Amino acid sequence: MLRSMINGAVAMGWLACALFFLRFWKQSRERLFAFFSLSFVMLAANSVAAALMDAQDERRYYLYLARLVAFLIILYAIWDKNRAARNGGG
Amino acid sequence: MAEAVYILCALTSVACAVLLLRGWKRSQSRLLLWSGLCFVGMAVSNVLLFVDLVILPTTIDLYMPRLLATLASVAVLLYGLIWDAS
Numbered sequence: 001m002l003r004s005m006i007n008g009a010v011a012m013g014w015l016a017c018a019l020f021f022l023r024f025w026k027q028s029r030e031r032l033f034a035f036f037s038l039s040f041v042m043l044a045a046n047s048v049a050a051a052l053m054d055a056q057d058e059r060r061y062y063l064y065l066a067r068l069v070a071f072l073i074i075l076y077a078i079w080d081k082n083r084a085a086r087n088g089g090g
Numbered sequence: 091m092a093e094a095v096y097i098l099c100a101l102t103s104v105a106c107a108v109l110l111l112r113g114w115k116r117s118q119s120r121l122l123l124w125s126g127l128c129f130v131g132m133a134v135s136n137v138l139l140f141v142d143l144v145i146l147p148t149t150i151d152l153y154m155p156r157l158l159a160t161l162a163s164v165a166v167l168l169y170g171l172i173w174d175a176s
Contacts, residue, residue, distance in 0.1 A: 003153065006158070016171075067099055068095055071099065071105075071106055075105060078106070
């Protein structure tokens with residue numbers, strides 16, 4: 001019960017962060033923010049799935065795979081931003 | 091296979107934290123500082139994940155500390171976004 005509640009709170013938090021980054025992206029049109037937003041939406045979905053899933057469920061493994069993808073999106077976003085800066089872009 | 095995913099989760103979150111904090115040192119952008127701190131928390135959570143599921147026996151359950159580390163990460167980022175970044 002407590003676990004589900006905290007997972008829900010974490011999901012809400014990630015979604016709020018995603019919305020902030022979505023707003024930054026709308027204001028600045030910088031791709032980095034869009035990638036951040038996407039990654040945080042994935043983490044939010046991840047927490048919702050974790051809250052709904054039983055602790056012994058074999059499919060829990062896929063949760064961590066999704067989490068890994070979210071982190072890889074952030075890494076790609078940073079790489080993409082650095083590359084743009086090197087090429088003289090924004 | 092699952093172990094590899096846990097290790098990669100830990101490594102990628104550490105890499106995110108390092109790159110974001112390095113970016114913050116270079117540009118002094120507060121948004122990068124809060125994002126970096128958030129990923130430090132996520133790195134802690136993911137290292138605990140590996141310790142919990144791979145190293146420690148099943149009798150010890152670190153689910154709650156992992157969850158609290160994640161909650162703290164989200165809280166730090168939200169705090170930064172609301173009070174500092176805009």
